[in-house]
């Protein structure tokens with residue numbers, strides 16, 4: 001084993017959360033990122049649908065999404081040479097039974113406007129007119145270049161002196177005299193602060209540090225990749241979602257990504273698609289479209305980890321000196337990332353939160369569960 005590494009901050013997890021925070025503190029606090037896998041981004045970060053959807057999630061999520069938008073738009077071009085967001089648009093559709101759900105969405109959402117079935121079908125020509133009873137359009141939905149965001153933040157962190165150590169699962173950490181001693185199979189790390197950015201494993205990591213868990217729950221979500229329907233140019237299509245979240249479909253790289261949008265509680269693991277859930281979801285999707293859904297190119301699964309109130313957990317734990325949480329980002333950890341991880345970095349640096357997110361700091365605190 002290498003000699004002890006001594007840093008101000010040890011971040012556990014090199015997903016988007018760990019990378020975003022490391023970029024925010026790099027050059028100001030010394031930092032190491034410990035990643036259990038052989039590469040950063042292997043779990044949820046590498047398996048997302050890569051969508052920025054303003055009208056999604058609870059009020060706190062919407063504040064964080066809104067606050068992230070200018071950071072995406074005014075990106076630092078030395079770190080992110082190409083735009084991180086590109087226009088996509090989204091259409092919510094429903095059959096007769098889902099009309100109340102569509103109306104709820106319209107009431108809750110800015111920038112979402114009701115459109116006719118004709119307009120929906122003109123935008124997505126494979127929609128089944130016999131099924132669609134209502135539709136709404138949001139112009140501002142964007143695709144996120146997740147890999148560029150993640151890699152850019154890691155590059156910025158490294159340029160500021162941070163080190164990323166892969167194949168280095170935190171197995172145990174003990175605090176004495178204001179310093180954590182963190183055990184991994186490849187290095188022993190001494191740090192003033194542990195940042196728990198371990199995604200689906202955030203509760204087990206807390207327990208390994210002697211800190212009480214927060215009842216974070218990973219939920220599996222599956223995704224199928226279908227070939228583009230023959231005879232259609234899908235490049236300009238918006239994503240289209242069932243208003244009751246029974247499925248969603250996103251055109252991506254010349255293919256259709258279709259998810260049954262399931263939320264099945266599971267233990268943290270290397271997730272894969274659930275065949276039965278996929279088949280059920282594709283069957284629901286099939287009713288909404290005129291193409292035959294009979295060839296699946298591949299599939300994948302990922303974990304979306306939520307706190308009991310479905311709001312992320314960001315802040316110092318008052319029950320554990322030097323223990324900071326960045327967890328429970330659920331299905332929004334990319335789109336909210338710029339504001340959320342900048343906030344986490346400011347709290348770690350002892351700075352006041354940015355004004356557009358200061359109101360949600362108490363709602364994010366781990367101490368709401370203590």
Ligand SMILES: Cc1cc2nc3c(=O)[nH]c(=O)nc-3n(C[C@H](O)[C@H](O)[C@H](O)COP(=O)(O)OP(=O)(O)OC[C@H]3O[C@@H](n4cnc5c(N)ncnc54)[C@H](O)[C@@H]3O)c2cc1C
Pocket residue numbers: 012013014015016017018034035036037040041042043044045046047048049050051052168169170171197198199200201202205221222223301302303304326327328329330331332333334335336
């Ligand atoms: C199918 C799907 C679609 C999604 N779509 C979107 C979307 O469109 N938009 C959006 O904003 N979000 C989306 N999300 C959610 C988003 O992917 C997550 O919120 C985000 O990736 C969480 O990032 P993270 O860094 O917390 O977790 P992860 O990326 O899982 O990173 C945590 C890291 O911690 C490491 N780790 C765990 N335990 C240890 C340990 N003991 N020691 C060292 N390392 C450890 C893991 O190996 C992992 O690399 C989606 C998620 C899924 C599954």
